[in-house]
Amino acid sequence: MAKTNPAQFIQQTRAEVSKVVWPTRREVLLTTGMVFALSAVAALFFSLVDLIFRNGLQAIFTYFG
Template identity: 65%
Template sequence: MAKSNPAQFVQEVRSETSKVVWPTRREVALTTAMVFVMATIAAIFFFLIDQLIRLGLEQILQLGG
Protein backbone atom coordinates (compact mmCIF):
# COMPACT_ATOMS: atom_id res chain seq x y z
CA MET A 1 0.00 0.00 0.00
CA ALA A 2 1.45 3.34 -1.03
CA LYS A 3 1.96 5.85 1.74
CA SER A 4 1.29 9.53 1.17
CA ASN A 5 1.21 12.45 3.50
CA PRO A 6 -2.09 14.09 4.49
CA ALA A 7 -1.29 17.36 2.67
CA GLN A 8 -0.82 15.51 -0.62
CA PHE A 9 -4.05 13.58 -0.04
CA VAL A 10 -6.02 16.80 0.55
CA GLN A 11 -4.47 18.34 -2.57
CA GLU A 12 -5.51 15.31 -4.65
CA VAL A 13 -9.03 15.38 -3.22
CA ARG A 14 -9.41 19.07 -4.10
CA SER A 15 -8.09 18.36 -7.58
CA GLU A 16 -10.62 15.57 -8.14
CA THR A 17 -13.47 17.61 -6.62
CA SER A 18 -12.81 20.42 -9.08
CA LYS A 19 -13.48 17.96 -11.93
CA VAL A 20 -17.03 17.25 -10.74
CA VAL A 21 -19.77 18.72 -12.93
CA TRP A 22 -22.57 19.83 -10.62
CA PRO A 23 -26.16 19.85 -11.92
CA THR A 24 -28.00 23.13 -12.34
CA ARG A 25 -30.97 24.03 -10.17
CA ARG A 26 -33.28 23.36 -13.14
CA GLU A 27 -31.80 19.90 -13.70
CA VAL A 28 -32.24 19.01 -10.03
CA ALA A 29 -35.86 20.21 -10.02
CA LEU A 30 -36.66 18.34 -13.24
CA THR A 31 -35.05 15.12 -12.04
CA THR A 32 -36.85 15.36 -8.69
CA ALA A 33 -40.18 15.85 -10.43
CA MET A 34 -39.52 12.85 -12.68
CA VAL A 35 -38.73 10.69 -9.65
CA PHE A 36 -42.01 11.68 -7.98
CA VAL A 37 -43.98 11.01 -11.17
CA MET A 38 -42.38 7.60 -11.71
CA ALA A 39 -42.90 6.65 -8.04
CA THR A 40 -46.58 7.60 -8.33
CA ILE A 41 -46.99 5.58 -11.53
CA ALA A 42 -45.28 2.58 -9.92
CA ALA A 43 -47.48 2.85 -6.82
CA ILE A 44 -50.66 2.95 -8.93
CA PHE A 45 -49.46 0.03 -11.07
CA PHE A 46 -48.67 -2.17 -8.06
CA PHE A 47 -51.94 -1.20 -6.36
CA LEU A 48 -53.89 -2.29 -9.44
CA ILE A 49 -51.95 -5.55 -9.76
CA ASP A 50 -52.52 -6.23 -6.05
CA GLN A 51 -56.25 -5.64 -6.45
CA LEU A 52 -56.34 -7.94 -9.49
CA ILE A 53 -54.55 -10.72 -7.62
CA ARG A 54 -56.86 -10.25 -4.60
CA LEU A 55 -59.91 -10.48 -6.82
CA GLY A 56 -58.59 -13.62 -8.48
CA LEU A 57 -57.81 -15.28 -5.17
CA GLU A 58 -61.26 -14.42 -3.80
CA GLN A 59 -62.84 -16.03 -6.86
CA ILE A 60 -60.73 -19.16 -6.45
CA LEU A 61 -61.50 -19.43 -2.74
CA GLN A 62 -65.23 -18.97 -3.36
CA LEU A 63 -65.19 -21.97 -5.71
CA GLY A 64 -64.04 -24.22 -2.88
CA GLY A 65 -66.31 -22.88 -0.19
Protein backbone atom coordinates in the same frame (compact mmCIF):
# COMPACT_ATOMS: atom_id res chain seq x y z
CA MET B 1 0.86 1.21 -3.07
CA ALA B 2 2.62 4.47 -2.32
CA LYS B 3 1.79 6.27 0.89
CA THR B 4 0.93 9.96 0.78
CA ASN B 5 1.11 12.41 3.59
CA PRO B 6 -2.03 14.29 4.71
CA ALA B 7 -1.11 17.47 2.84
CA GLN B 8 -0.74 15.60 -0.46
CA PHE B 9 -3.99 13.78 0.20
CA ILE B 10 -5.88 17.04 0.74
CA GLN B 11 -4.30 18.55 -2.38
CA GLN B 12 -5.26 15.52 -4.49
CA THR B 13 -8.76 15.50 -3.05
CA ARG B 14 -9.29 19.18 -3.87
CA ALA B 15 -8.01 18.56 -7.41
CA GLU B 16 -10.52 15.73 -7.89
CA VAL B 17 -13.43 17.69 -6.40
CA SER B 18 -12.71 20.56 -8.78
CA LYS B 19 -13.35 18.14 -11.70
CA VAL B 20 -16.90 17.40 -10.52
CA VAL B 21 -19.64 18.83 -12.72
CA TRP B 22 -22.55 19.78 -10.47
CA PRO B 23 -26.11 19.69 -11.86
CA THR B 24 -28.00 22.92 -12.39
CA ARG B 25 -31.04 23.81 -10.32
CA ARG B 26 -33.26 23.05 -13.31
CA GLU B 27 -31.72 19.58 -13.73
CA VAL B 28 -32.21 18.78 -10.05
CA LEU B 29 -35.85 19.89 -10.12
CA LEU B 30 -36.52 17.98 -13.34
CA THR B 31 -35.02 14.73 -12.09
CA THR B 32 -36.77 15.09 -8.72
CA GLY B 33 -40.09 15.56 -10.51
CA MET B 34 -39.43 12.50 -12.64
CA VAL B 35 -38.65 10.41 -9.57
CA PHE B 36 -41.93 11.46 -7.93
CA ALA B 37 -43.91 10.85 -11.13
CA LEU B 38 -42.44 7.42 -11.77
CA SER B 39 -42.91 6.47 -8.11
CA ALA B 40 -46.59 7.37 -8.41
CA VAL B 41 -46.91 5.32 -11.61
CA ALA B 42 -45.22 2.34 -9.97
CA ALA B 43 -47.46 2.63 -6.89
CA LEU B 44 -50.57 2.75 -9.09
CA PHE B 45 -49.40 -0.24 -11.14
CA PHE B 46 -48.67 -2.41 -8.11
CA SER B 47 -51.94 -1.37 -6.46
CA LEU B 48 -53.85 -2.49 -9.54
CA VAL B 49 -51.94 -5.79 -9.73
CA ASP B 50 -52.64 -6.37 -6.03
CA LEU B 51 -56.34 -5.61 -6.56
CA ILE B 52 -56.53 -8.06 -9.46
CA PHE B 53 -54.81 -10.84 -7.49
CA ARG B 54 -56.96 -10.20 -4.43
CA ASN B 55 -60.20 -10.33 -6.43
CA GLY B 56 -59.04 -13.39 -8.33
CA LEU B 57 -58.10 -15.29 -5.18
CA GLN B 58 -61.30 -14.20 -3.47
CA ALA B 59 -63.31 -15.55 -6.42
CA ILE B 60 -61.42 -18.83 -6.35
CA PHE B 61 -61.89 -19.25 -2.59
CA THR B 62 -65.57 -18.35 -2.86
CA TYR B 63 -66.07 -20.87 -5.65
CA PHE B 64 -64.30 -23.73 -3.85
CA GLY B 65 -65.19 -22.64 -0.31
